[in-house]
Amino acid sequence: MFDVVSVDSQNDEVFEPLGTKRKFWYRDGDRRMLFKAEERGTGEDWAEKIACELCTLLGLPHVHYELAYDVANEKPGVVCESCAPPPVSLIHGNQLMLARDSSYPSTQNNWYKVQAHTVAAVAEVLGMVHAPTALWMDNVPGGVSSALDVFAGYVMLDAWIANQDRHHENWAVLFDGVALALAPTFDHGASMARNLSDEERHDRLMTNDKGRRVGPFARRAKSAFYADATQTRPMGTVEAWRAFAIKAAEAAQIWLRQLEAIDGPKIEALLVQVPPSRMSQVCRDFTRRLLEENRRRLLMEEDQ
Numbered sequence: 001m002f003d004v005v006s007v008d009s010q011n012d013e014v015f016e017p018l019g020t021k022r023k024f025w026y027r028d029g030d031r032r033m034l035f036k037a038e039e040r041g042t043g044e045d046w047a048e049k050i051a052c053e054l055c056t057l058l059g060l061p062h063v064h065y066e067l068a069y070d071v072a073n074e075k076p077g078v079v080c081e082s083c084a085p086p087p088v089s090l091i092h093g094n095q096l097m098l099a100r101d102s103s104y105p106s107t108q109n110n111w112y113k114v115q116a117h118t119v120a121a122v123a124e125v126l127g128m129v130h131a132p133t134a135l136w137m138d139n140v141p142g143g144v145s146s147a148l149d150v151f152a153g154y155v156m157l158d159a160w161i162a163n164q165d166r167h168h169e170n171w172a173v174l175f176d177g178v179a180l181a182l183a184p185t186f187d188h189g190a191s192m193a194r195n196l197s198d199e200e201r202h203d204r205l206m207t208n209d210k211g212r213r214v215g216p217f218a219r220r221a222k223s224a225f226y227a228d229a230t231q232t233r234p235m236g237t238v239e240a241w242r243a244f245a246i247k248a249a250e251a252a253q254i255w256l257r258q259l260e261a262i263d264g265p266k267i268e269a270l271l272v273q274v275p276p277s278r279m280s281q282v283c284r285d286f287t288r289r290l291l292e293e294n295r296r297r298l299l300m301e302e303d304q
């Protein structure tokens with residue numbers, strides 16, 4: 001089983017205003033830690049933890065999450081360490097996009113409708129920043145070197161785990177006072193269809209109705225990227241990956257080989273480590289199928 005870190009919300013120092021969920025920062029020795037509560041029973045805790053472990057298997061620079069429990073409020077959640085301890089600061093994608101184009105709607109918080117969040121514009125911004133610093137690059141496969149190369153890996157992860165949440169405040173760079181470097185990937189709690197009911201999961205696994213099965217369901221996942229700013233609909237998650245894969249062609253092949261090496265048993269070995277109180281058996285079965293389905297789509301030439 002994964003460890004569950006005990007946290008006491010009475011030791012909170014600051015509430016984190018960004019994002020949608022209740023969360024607070026506290027100190028653990030010299031480390032600044034963020035607790036993200038899972039208050040609504042929508043599985044964001046296990047999704048965040050599993051996504052983190054999948055990042056490790058892929059070799060992606062990522063914020064490390066542990067399952068956690070707030071003893072004062074009796075709430076489950078996850079904890080992570082800050083990737084931007086002072087004097088380092090974190091600058092979100094929307095600020096970078098605004099610096100590139102002063103008409104960019106950086107304050108638009110209907111995140112999935114930001115048509116200017118295009119693959120081309122994001123790639124251009126990434127062309128102006130460094131790859132993550134050495135601290136984050138330990139596990140990254142050889143041949144992946146630029147910020148765009150690494151980011152393509154984040155977009156492949158999103159397609160694999162059905163993360164529809166890579167909006168302009170869910171990617172960032174770190175500024176150490178001298179240079180800008182892509183931040184590790186963070187905030188994957190909304191992935192893997194974590195908020196479906198177990199009834200629906202069961203139904204989609206067992207149904208004879210082909211249109212309701214996991215395959216067609218997986219193909220509905222939308223990214224927060226647009227093919228160009230005139231489009232009214234965002235790209236699908238695999239479609240967005242293919243667009244970034246064209247821009248970082250060599251790295252894309254390397255990421256696909258990383259993905260290919262992660263088979264069903266490796267995924268199962270992670271899923272069984274989530275305590276059953278946080279993830280039911282049907283949820284585990286459905287999640288494995290969804291990951292297998294998306295992996296298959298990514299590894300095929302055409303998305304079918």
Ligand SMILES: Nc1ncnc2c1ncn2[C@@H]1O[C@H](COP(=O)(O)OP(=O)(O)O)[C@@H](O)[C@H]1O
Nearest residue numbers: 016018019020021063080081082083084169187
């Ligand atoms: N590990 C971290 N290091 C530094 N800042 C973080 C970290 N995790 C989250 N944050 C900050 O908190 C914000 C909200 O956290 P996030 O994980 O995105 O939660 P939500 O799911 O509510 O959007 C992020 O946009 C970022 O500014």
Ligand SMILES: [Mg+2]
Nearest residue numbers: 019169170187
């Ligand atoms: Mg967020």
